[in-house]
Amino acid sequence: MGRYKAQRSINAFAKAISYIILVLLFVGLIGALIYLFVRPEGMFVRYGNEIIADNGKNVDVVIGGDVVTFVIENNFGWGAYSVDDCSVTIIPYVDAAHNFEFFVDGENTTFSFSDVKDFSAAFTENGGSVLVTSNGTFDLVFRHKDILSVLETIYGEDKVTVPFLVDICSYPYFAISVTSPDASENIIIPFRCGICITLDPSEVVF
Numbered sequence: 001m002g003r004y005k006a007q008r009s010i011n012a013f014a015k016a017i018s019y020i021i022l023v024l025l026f027v028g029l030i031g032a033l034i035y036l037f038v039r040p041e042g043m044f045v046r047y048g049n050e051i052i053a054d055n056g057k058n059v060d061v062v063i064g065g066d067v068v069t070f071v072i073e074n075n076f077g078w079g080a081y082s083v084d085d086c087s088v089t090i091i092p093y094v095d096a097a098h099n100f101e102f103f104v105d106g107e108n109t110t111f112s113f114s115d116v117k118d119f120s121a122a123f124t125e126n127g128g129s130v131l132v133t134s135n136g137t138f139d140l141v142f143r144h145k146d147i148l149s150v151l152e153t154i155y156g157e158d159k160v161t162v163p164f165l166v167d168i169c170s171y172p173y174f175a176i177s178v179t180s181p182d183a184s185e186n187i188i189i190p191f192r193c194g195i196c197i198t199l200d201p202s203e204v205v206f
Helices: 002-038 147-155
Strands: 043-047 050-052 066-074 087-092 101-104 110-112 137-142 174-179 186-192
Touching: 043 174, 043 186
Parallel strands: none
Antiparallel strands: 043 050, 043 066, 066 137, 087 174, 101 110, 174 186
């Protein structure tokens, strides 16, 4: 009788193990199918655990000199090139309603924000271009809290006049432009570069 109970226990344990294995295989299969059908085709950018492959994907970042690392990858490989042949540029990202003009001392003219070709110097550690490493990573530095400090990085301190408040924390005035080495693929990632803090019901924002 004892041997019978022991055999039943072994059989029950084996069934439980088999059931667990089947569940794990099913979950793995579902995961594999999701990966095959959802994974991006070609070039994409990783931001933390987020995969960005479509243009217009907004990214919220933290200000205060924080360095944020992005990674460029490609499911199809790079062919005759390598990932560090990709180019990354910070560009203006505004529609007609958010575009504005600003004045630069000594230039005797006003400039349209949307006409500025490259803001990379305002978002890099050394004030130069964005560098892509052989691992596909590139770093951006978010030290600016307002549009004036960004423009002064490009045109010089105390040389820029902005006629009205431009709230860079509530709208993505800038975007990361990632271009493949052969220029066949381009990903535009708009970003807000500030933290909005509501002080009272009147919604005063810094």
